[in-house]
Amino acid sequence: xSALAPTLQAFFTDRLLQQRGASPNTVVAYKTALGLLVRxxxxxxxxxxxxxxxxxxxxxVVVSFLEHLxxxxxxxxxxxxxxxxxxxxxxxxAALRHPEHAALIQRVLAIPAKRYQRNLVTYLSDEEVDxxxxxxxxxxxxxxxxxxxFVLAIQTGLRISELAALRCSDVTxxxxxNVHTVGKGRRERRTPLVAHTVEVLRPWLAERHxxxxxxxxxxxxGRRLSSDxxxxxxxxxxxxxxxxxxxxxxxxxxxxxxxxxxxxxLHAQGVDVAVIALWLGHAQVSTANVxxxxxxxxxxxxxxxxxxxxxxxxxxxxxxxxxxxxxAL
Numbered sequence: 001x002s003a004l005a006p007t008l009q010a011f012f013t014d015r016l017l018q019q020r021g022a023s024p025n026t027v028v029a030y031k032t033a034l035g036l037l038v039r040x041x042x043x044x045x046x047x048x049x050x051x052x053x054x055x056x057x058x059x060x061v062v063v064s065f066l067e068h069l070x071x072x073x074x075x076x077x078x079x080x081x082x083x084x085x086x087x088x089x090x091x092x093x094a095a096l097r098h099p100e101h102a103a104l105i106q107r108v109l110a111i112p113a114k115r116y117q118r119n120l121v122t123y124l125s126d127e128e129v130d131x132x133x134x135x136x137x138x139x140x141x142x143x144x145x146x147x148x149x150f151v152l153a154i155q156t157g158l159r160i161s162e163l164a165a166l167r168c169s170d171v172t173x174x175x176x177x178n179v180h181t182v183g184k185g186r187r188e189r190r191t192p193l194v195a196h197t198v199e200v201l202r203p204w205l206a207e208r209h210x211x212x213x214x215x216x217x218x219x220x221x222g223r224r225l226s227s228d229x230x231x232x233x234x235x236x237x238x239x240x241x242x243x244x245x246x247x248x249x250x251x252x253x254x255x256x257x258x259x260x261x262x263x264x265x266l267h268a269q270g271v272d273v274a275v276i277a278l279w280l281g282h283a284q285v286s287t288a289n290v291x292x293x294x295x296x297x298x299x300x301x302x303x304x305x306x307x308x309x310x311x312x313x314x315x316x317x318x319x320x321x322x323x324x325x326x327x328a329l
Contacts, residue, residue: 002053007094015093021186033086040065054098059107062087077116084113121290122251123260129154131245135237146233148204149217156191157262157280159183160227160255169212173198183281230255263291
């Protein structure tokens with residue numbers, strides 16, 4: 001067995017599991033990325049993956065692998081960058097164990113992430129939120145479950161993985177009502193619940209009649225709802241809501257859209273972006289700046305303050321044909 005195989009194994013058992021305490025989702029993501037890499041490198045070198053050495057995975061091979069992801073596997077830029085992040089993490093660990101390959105490892109670590117267009121976030125208006133919630137048939141058990149689940153998601157901005165992992169004991173409805181989650185990066189947080197959310201969750205918890213460790217939002221058989229199932233339920237309600245609220249039919253609505261909706265509601269109420277980042281469980285405050293860019297109302301208020309009132313509105317017209325050509329580029 002070559003030097004690569006034990007290093008790769010130690011990366012998972014030592015670095016990810018013991019040192020970083022990585023979540024199962026992180027382990028799966030890294031396992032997928034590095035598994036694809038060693039398969040690609042093995043086919044390219046004509047070797048079995050266990051026979052590959054570190055020199056078989058130099059910067060040229062890694063760049064070719066990233067191109068393979070985009071062209072052959074039709075992966076998007078974000079997926080490509082996520083795979084590269086896993087590779088960078090492995091090579092940073094390998095640098096400590098194999099200083100003889102320091103130059104090769106540094107060249108791989110120097111491969112930059114690919115830039116991509118960052119679109120404005122999609123979020124729901126108050127009318128669209130009401131339409132989605134009204135689509136839940138509260139005369140049925142699944143309708144009551146789904147309404148409680150989406151009311152909680154819209155108010156707290158939980159990630160879909162956090163929503164699916166909730167247990168009955170994670171919700172406190174007494175004084176200081178809150179929901180407890182362990183989110184991305186194993187960051188623990190408690191998110192306050194407003195009175196309306198408490199009113200919706202209280203009868204749902206009373207209806208559950210189960211132990212504290214049971215899933216808060218289970219399937220009809222009592223098991224935990226999967227992320228795909230939650231997305232499917234939301235899609236059904238959005239399609240139903242489109243009959244009464246045409247604007248929602250033009251949007252691609254996912255559970256992450258509900259998270260954006262929560263953030264935009266907080267921002268509209270004047271909550272500081274640092275608090276929004278804390279509320280949503282972001283590791284960095286700058287991540288929440290995307291909500292500043294999405295708020296057109298704030299931009300309109302800003303331009304209203306600075307626009308000179310005495311200036312006659314008009315359009316700039318270049319005085320020269322050459323300048324007009326350059327202006328039109």
